[in-house]
Amino acid sequence: MGGEEKREFWRWTESNWRNPDIDWKNARYITVGIDVGSVSSQAVIMADGQIFAYGSMRTGSDSPNSARNALAFALEATDMPGDRMDYCVGTGYGRVNVPMADRSITEIACHARGANFIYGPQVRTVLDVGGQDIKAIQCDEKGKVTNFLMNDKCAAGTGRGMEVFADLLGVSINEVGDRSFQVDEEPEAVASTCVVYAKSEATGLLRRGWSRERVLAAYCRAMAERIYSIVRRMGVIPEFAVTGGMAKNRGVMERLMPLIGLKRMETEWDTQIAGAVGAALFGYALCQKGKGREK
Amino acid sequence: MITAGIDCGAKNTRTVILKEGEVVGKGMVSTGFDQEKAVKGSFDQALKMAGITRDDIEKIGGTGSGRNAISVADIEVNDIKALARAANFFFPGARTVVDVGAEEARAVKIGDKGNVVNFAVNEKCAAGAGAFIEAMARALEVSLEEMGPLSLQSDKQIPMNAQCVIFAESEVVSMIHARTAKSDISKAIHDAMASRIGAMIRRVGVKEEVVMLGGVGHNPGFVESMRRELKVEKICVPEEPGFGAAVGAAIVAAEQA
Amino acid sequence: MLASYGYGDGSGDYFITIDTDKCDGCGECVSACPAHVFVVVDEDPNDPLREEPVAMVAAGKRKKIKYECGPCKPASGRPTLPCVEACKAEAISHSW
Structure with a gap:
């Protein structure tokens, strides 16, 4: 990518958000999904399968740092220590280079799972x-x-x-x-x-x-x-x-x-976090199946 | 008998005038956005070189992607047929013809009379045509002419991941940033291209002699990568490979005169 | 799941589709393919909760299957593709 800063890609604002209705201290499993895309990277923190916080930012020149920055940005919105995380799944174009990930899952699987969460179970086709x-x-x-x-x-x-x-x-x-x-x-x-x-x-x-x-x-x-x-x-x-x-x-x-010839579904969520949401949900499913991180 | 062949290609338009099996006139101008003007320009050049007028020519064959713009043509010549005849004209032992132009590539298997046995075409994707090497030369900031000699200086094998010109440009830029030598990058570019064209050639079957026509035949780096890819002793390239299709069109015009 | 590997570009569409509901991961396609296009993985990365072996098109081949598959698709005549023939479960199909 060469870090050519003159490129102004899609104007989406770098943002982080925390769900005020969720207290991470009550959660059994905290799972994180990190989606390192070619243009933007997202980290989503879930508490028992609900979105607790997320950060979305531009992908930097290397995947590991992009992943770290996105996660730090999401954590910044919370009062949760980073080591509280039970499981982390990496996805997206740079998924094999997410240093804190316990495993990587393809963006295909994560996007479907994430769209199901963001748009609801009626969604059958995701583009x-x-x-x-x-x-x-x-x-x-x-x-x-x-x-x-x-x-x-x-x-x-x-x-x-x-x-x-x-x-x-x-x-x-x-x-x-x-x-x-x-x-x-x-x-x-x-x-x-x-x-x-x-x-x-x-x-x-x-x-x-x-x-x-x-x-x-x-x-x-x-x-x-x-x-x-x-x-x-x-x-x-x-x-x-x-x-x-x-x-x-x-x-x-x-x-x-x-x-x-169809209408697009609408959602209140930022659609760019879909992949990371799916990744965090897979992490949650694995924890529930007893296949989380060995403690 | 005098005939002419005009090849209006994506990048260049070329005319060849053939008299009793010998090339007596040639003309070439870049096609640009006015094909008719390019056709006239190259035709006039060739007439001048041959020292003849339009009326001295018995039949004119037109070929190439812009063949519809060749209003002077008496007949339209199928480009595959033109390549087959041209390869046979330059090298009677030719059995496999590879033509790599600016926007298209073709492989033709031919018989001993320059007859078409079988062919495969790659079009509408720049990754499998001369446009790929041109774009990569720009990314590498070297002239197209330098690409071949540069490539021949390298003996490294660096695979390229991107299979699209647009994505390969970024890959080349990353290679430059990683301080990969330009000669090694140039070879990687030609090898990548040769592997795509090679796969197309294998669909028609590789049989020696292998002849390369088309403008990219001027690039010795590509010819060498292609030779290695096909695992053949040598690839025969005429002095001016870019004129192949025009020569073929003139031959077909003579056959039908 | 119908998993389509490959691509479309200006010259056409080139996809190999594997029906993962039919594929049992036997690996016959892996040995049948002269271009080493297929691999069998223990876990489907596109279906991470499935946990059974399944065939996929190798990552390094996906962007060039038109070329990798070329020799099995000669310009004249079309013999049965070795991968399709080897797959007893009839899980493999080609789009071109």
């Missing part, structure tokens, strides 16, 4: 579009994965693909969504799937006199179609929920949802 991948997951009422498909090979449709276009057009990533609707007429999608070829296609469109907004609209549409093609391959069963950074880009989401 997660992150900085470097697209995940489509079907799960049952318990949040167990029944079908999944992940694409982390190709940048098309991912946050990185959007970022390449924001750079090309000189439009801040935060404005992409709104600017893409500043067109008189919705253009056809950029035809190339490959980001490299889409980029040269876009350069051609600009030379032909297209406005940057129009090119953005054409690319957001291409992103939506790309994401849809991944989801469609797996199949969509209602209820449908979206997690990950792309959920916050209306330029893509408002073009994607009509293709899917």
Whole structure:
């Protein structure tokens, strides 16, 4: 990642939060889930399977420190000592490099479990579009994965693909969504799937006199179609929920949802903590099964 | 008999004029965003070199991804067929043809008369085409011309994880930060590319002689990586591999004249 | 669970799907595949509470299965894929 600070990715605020209704001292098991993603990292602290606190921040240049920082940030919101933790599960792109984790579990499993908690047991399809991948997951009422498909090979449709276009057009990533609707007429999608070829296609469109907004609209549409093609391959069963950074880009989401033909579920929780919530829940399940840390 | 072949590719447009089985005129301009202009430019260059006019040419074959823009063409030549004929023209012993252009790669298995036996194509993904090496050269901050010679200086084997141009750019940047030598990175790039193209070639079967056409054939680092990947003695590359498809189109035009 | 490993890119979609409800982790696919695409793990990382062996596509192969599987999918003719043939439980399918 090289620590290029000029990159302003999805504007989500680094935040931590503590649940005022929970006293950690009464909890039997304190479990922690840490999701180190390519762009952001989250730590969720759960008390007997309920969210007690969390911290969400930008991923740094290395996974171990990103994990430590996210956990420290979550703990900062509480009065709980860090060593109270009974079990810790790492997930996400950097999951094998979470130093305090007792084990790692894939983001597929954690996202399904986390979405089940955050959105409720009705959720059957979870779409997660992150900085470097697209995940489509079907799960049952318990949040167990029944079908999944992940694409982390190709940048098309991912946050990185959007970022390449924001750079090309000189439009801040935060404005992409709104600017893409500043067109008189919705253009056809950029035809190339490959980001490299889409980029040269876009350069051609600009030379032909297209406005940057129009090119953005054409690319957001291409992103939506790309994401849809991944989801469609797996199949969509209602209820449908979206997690990950792309959920916050209306330029893509408002073009994607009509293709899917369903409404997105809503939640009061920050959808970016879904993976870490799932990880902490797995930790809780393992503790309950007597498979927690040996004391 | 005089015929011409025009190959309007993603990056360059090339014309070849063939007289009794000999190349008498050549022209090349970069395609840019105006294909018709590029076609005319390369055609005019070739006519000038041959010292002839349009009327002296019996038949013109057009090929390449922008073949629809070649209004002067009398016939449209299938690109696979063009490559097969060209490989046979340059190297009569050719049995496997690899063509790596800016945006596409193809593998063709051919018979002793330059007939197509079987082929496989990679398109629409830059990781399997010349665009990959170009983007990596930019990330490495060296010119495309330097990439090959740099790569030949290295004997290290460094695997690349990313299979997408966009992600590979970040991987190359991390390698630079980790102080990996540019020659080693360059070789890793060519090896990664050769393993993808090699897999495509194996789908048609590797049979010597292996001929490489397409602009990427100018890159000795890639040719060497490809040779190692295919485990063959040598890969035959004509002097100007990029003109392969245009030569083939001119040959097919002659066959049909 | 239908576990699809692989990817889609501009050139097409390339997924190997393993039906983990059918797969018993016997490992026949592992030895049948000339490109070493499959591995059997004791515990499914996508289903951590299951605790039975299961086949997966090896992590290092997932981003290049189009290429790894290429030799078994010649440009002319399509013999039965060795992995599909080896799997008695009929748990393996290819999307392309």
